[in-house]
Amino acid sequence: MFIYQLTNTTAYQMMGYVIKTGGGETIVIDGGNHGQSDELYRILCEVGKNVDLWILTHEHSDHYGSIIDLFDLHDDINVKIFMYNDCAPRIKELLDDEDAAEVTEWNEFIGKSGFNLGSFYVGQVLDIGGVKIECLGRDNPEIHENIMNNQSLVLRISDGAFSIIFLADLGIEGGDKLVSFTGDELKSTAVQMAHHGQNGVSKAVYEKIGAKYAFWPTPKWLWENTPYLGGEPGEGHFQTPEVIGWMKELGCINITSFDKTIVFDTDSERLIEK
Numbered sequence: 001m002f003i004y005q006l007t008n009t010t011a012y013q014m015m016g017y018v019i020k021t022g023g024g025e026t027i028v029i030d031g032g033n034h035g036q037s038d039e040l041y042r043i044l045c046e047v048g049k050n051v052d053l054w055i056l057t058h059e060h061s062d063h064y065g066s067i068i069d070l071f072d073l074h075d076d077i078n079v080k081i082f083m084y085n086d087c088a089p090r091i092k093e094l095l096d097d098e099d100a101a102e103v104t105e106w107n108e109f110i111g112k113s114g115f116n117l118g119s120f121y122v123g124q125v126l127d128i129g130g131v132k133i134e135c136l137g138r139d140n141p142e143i144h145e146n147i148m149n150n151q152s153l154v155l156r157i158s159d160g161a162f163s164i165i166f167l168a169d170l171g172i173e174g175g176d177k178l179v180s181f182t183g184d185e186l187k188s189t190a191v192q193m194a195h196h197g198q199n200g201v202s203k204a205v206y207e208k209i210g211a212k213y214a215f216w217p218t219p220k221w222l223w224e225n226t227p228y229l230g231g232e233p234g235e236g237h238f239q240t241p242e243v244i245g246w247m248k249e250l251g252c253i254n255i256t257s258f259d260k261t262i263v264f265d266t267d268s269e270r271l272i273e274k
Contacts, residue, residue, distance in 0.1 A: 001131060001159050001251075001266040003089045004043050007257040008219045011228075013196050014062045015168070015217040018043050022159060022267075023129030025052040025069075029155075029166055034065030041070055043261060049077050053113075056084035057168035058152045059106045060099075064079070068109045078194035085138050085153050094141075099148045120153060122181075132158050136182055143173045149195060150174035156188055162266035165209055167194035167201060172262050175201025179208055189266075190215060190255075193247075196222060198239035203246045214252040223256065 006016035014032035016039075021027070026047050031040050044051070056064055095103065110117070122136040126224065127133075137154035152168030165188045170178070173193065178201075179186070186205070190213035194200025197218045206214075216223065218240070224233035225240050234241075247254060255264060255271070265272050 001157075001162065002112075003164065003215070003264045003266065004047075004258045005215055005217065005233055005255065005262050006032055006039055006043065007259065007261045008032075009039050011221075012036075012062060013217075013219050014066070015057075015192075015196065016063075016066065017118070017166070017192070017215075017217075018047060019131070021129040021131045023131075023140070024048075025129035025131070026050060027052060027128055027131070027133070027157070028054045030055070030057055030063040030067075031070065032066035033062040034069055035186075037066040037069035037073060039261060040066050041074055042146065043076055045187060050194050051077065051079045053126070054135070055080045055108075055133075055153065055155065056082075057155075057166065058148060059087060059103045060148060060169065061102050061105065063168070064106055064109075068105070069251075071109075071113065079115055081118050082110075082113070083118040084110070086119060089251070091141050091151065093141070094144060094147050096147075099240055102148075120155075130159065132156075132160075136138075136169060136186070137170070137174065137178050140174050140177060140271060142184070143171075143172050143177070145173035149200075154178060158188075159266065162190070162269070163188040164190040164192065164213075165211070166192045167191070167205075169195040169201070170201050171195065172202050173203040180189075181203055183208065186210075187221070188256050189213065191252075192217065193243070197243050198222065200243075206246060206250060206252075211252055212267075214247045215255045215256055215264075216257075218256065220258040223258070
């Protein structure tokens, strides 16, 4: 597999991944924020414009905004099936105004998209060209803290030799529930760092996963703990330095994409130039 971790092209945090299987199929996870669709479109043109499976992990605009922008601007991207966790009906009464507005924006788009839609259930396994996509977690309506992030889909994608867990924006409560349900079944070669590497799951989740590689969908200012509205590295209130310390203790190799989209070849386990 080739894993593309999209770079930030605006000041906002975002998450977007494109996976090219050994058989030539394309899987997309999220896409990024509003204003970032040019990079997403560039990568999709590079891999062939045909998406076999597109997944949205949860309904926050730093994950879906570029999807809306992309299809507003272009009509030459073909999507075979689009899967997402439509958790809003189960948590509607718990959402704050900001989350409710984002859910409304997403629902308006997806309702008129014309996509062939599907949803995941825990334990479901899809096979896309020999690559398995396993759903390890989905909505947690009983969790009333950090509500929308804790509804994130948790997925493991594996080609048999290399596996990566996508935690999306899962919070500490959702992470603790994930460990209690799955335990040692979380073991994977790589992990996508929860909530852009800060204010996500606990260290115990990363210990259970035991990954060799940590993929960080994290802008440089967040990695350096710089205040979002300006300041010096280290002056922010973010948890990133602590989490970087965890991954160092766990012996992980960090994969970042501050300045450009990176491509990771899972066969050779190295970054390649594109």
